[in-house]
Amino acid sequence: MTASQYLLEAIDIVKVFGTLRANDGVTLQVTPGQIHALLGENGAGKSTLVKMIYGSLQPTSGTIKWKGQDVVIPNPNAARKLGIGMVFQHFSLFEALTVVENISLAMPGKFDLEALSKKVEFYSGEYGLPLNPKATVADLSVGERQRIEILRCLMQEPKLLILDEPTAVLTPQEADLLFLTLRLLASEGCSVLYISHRLEEVKRLCHWATILRHGKVVASCDPREETAASLARLMVGGDIHTVRAAKAPRDGAVRFSLKNASLEADGPFSVALKNINLEVRGGEVIAIAGVAGNGQSELFDAISGERPLSNGNAILIDGASCGATGVSARRKMGAAFVPEERLGHGAVPVFPLSENVVLTRHSDDASLAERGLLNRGKANSIADRVIKAYDVRMGKPDPEARSLSGGNLQKFVVGRELDRHPKVLVVNQPTWGVDAGAAATIRQALIDLARSGSAVVVISQDLDEIFELADRIAVISRGQLSEAHPAHEMTAEKIGLLMAGSHEKETPHAAHS
């Protein structure tokens, strides 16, 4: 019964999946009140490690100590009893249930939704995570869903909070608020295990960092004394390619335009699009910034043709109107689309990659499905080409889409569209949950595509990404799109003002949050 200086110790942890050593002798030590970063590329073994700490997985060998005592954590319930809370990267929410019902499922004790709703409102005010407890999850944006996950954990008042990429879908302001919360928690003695790909963020927030590569700890350091570049080098084991944009040509022809595009809301929590105007020239990247849930997904649906508009002339691709046509027709005209949710929307989880290739490409590439028969050889060769070009890492040849890690699948779904050299490409959240190396690859590929003469539209909530990519920036708020301003004239403050709706033509009825 010796008091340990560590709250949690994972010592010499090994986890073997078949032939893959996902964790190979990993040691991690977290002191009370420490914000401890866990860094590593996709597939480095970070998620595997935290799943073992949270009890969803059992280590093949190694010991876990909690407050100096050996513990076995057989399941997440046991972890929660110890005081370990976790916010998942892939949300563990129930879409058909309300916010408060979702939270109640993770709470022990008496079942009283009314009292819990009040508590949710209290905590969401306290931690700056606005949420309506009565809203149904299915109607919420990704950002709002993440808030539920975070709030659900915080309400259990854990001693150790594990966060798997919590800021990926938050606005800069929201992220700052979250950091305040986390610092407050840490000052109260709660430890935080923080997984992120955003190195600047880790430098700002974390007291200590453990860096994993290929299942092994390669370094353990104080991130405040490192540079983002040195951290990245440790993660990747080499230098990261920085995104470099050639200057956009000034006078490319307009390849894609929206003219007074409007779309009704299709549910009580959906956003209506109001008179959206945008012109994208060949050769340029336009980024659309905005806080989650302000019409981004509706805008994407309208552009991609998932929800055709009543006015066909509201959307033009190379001057031809296509506003009322469906997705396949727009693809035939040379457009390509990458939606926000890669699994389920961007790819069919249980289909192998080669079949997922066919799904978005059969309409403009007749050779993939000649006379209705699948050309599997061709599909395989395209899948292989994408996998090689974008360094998609996987366990076996042609795996099911769901077996890929988030970042690798993202590289695949983006690569699949880039491989067609589309004339117009629209991407929603291109690098959500993707590590620095892969994100740089994807961003460079998007810029290269634009510079080869295509029009590229990127919808993103990540301001760093927007400034890295965009030639012009527009902001969406409450279904209205601002004018697109040249990126060098924009600052984070200006974008923040536009996010708050300074360009809106109508007077807003009520504050949105």
Added chain:
Amino acid sequence: MDQSLAVMLTIITAATPLLIAAIGELVVERSGVLNLGVEGMMVMGAVAGFAVAFMTGSTLLGVGAAIFAGIAMSALFGFLTLTLVANQVAAGLALTLLGLGLSGLIGEAFVGQPGVKMPTLFGIDALVPFSLLLTAGVAYVLFRTKTGLVIRAVGNSHSSAHALGYRVIAIRYLSVMFGGACAGLAGGYLSLAYTPQWIENMTAGRGWIALALVVFASWRPLRTLVGAYLFGAVSILGFVVQSMGLGIPSQFLSSLPYIVTIIALVIISGNKRLTQANTPACLAQSFVPDR
């Protein structure tokens, strides 16, 4: 006046077995399991209930036997689909075929034997008020208690429920067995109260109607009640109209309940929002805890 009361009573009697079986299946489907074997579990309940009541003279024991037979059948289904992860549609169809065949075999000795009728209160069987209480109880549990929330959660996303530490398979076993108990009881009602005798295939497709009712009611208990009574009313009105001699072909009248069911299903599925909001997202999907 008396005649309309009699018609009302027959409607209630016709609706009750549908209601009981459908409420059971509703809980099963809310937990994410599709058991198409309702017909098979019902008919096994009918034969077991009749046999035990005939041999002991006690309808109470008969009812117990009917419930037990339903649970046994559903446990078999649970073992196949939850433990061995067999396809739920195929296993459910097999369960129906098994139940129809096995009940015929067991029931051969009882064909034509006089049955024991369940005691009645004011002309209605004890199971009628029970079925209403059952509906109210299931509605309460599903939407007002933690147990119900967990069942709906498991049916909505088994992987999320697993990640939170809920025992998905155990919860589904219990739901499936509750459904089996209800189906068995509904079958027992047929052979002990509705027509107190044993006839082979005496469920006559009621299990399938119960399944359709669950969808018709978009997985909500009180709508299931309405649906069951509507279906009961349409089928009884068929007889009434026939007795009036209006010259409508009897084949058309006896197919009327099914036509009404189909039309109702089409109308319901037209309202996407309603269906989406209530359909258990994991319905008929097998769950294997992953790494």
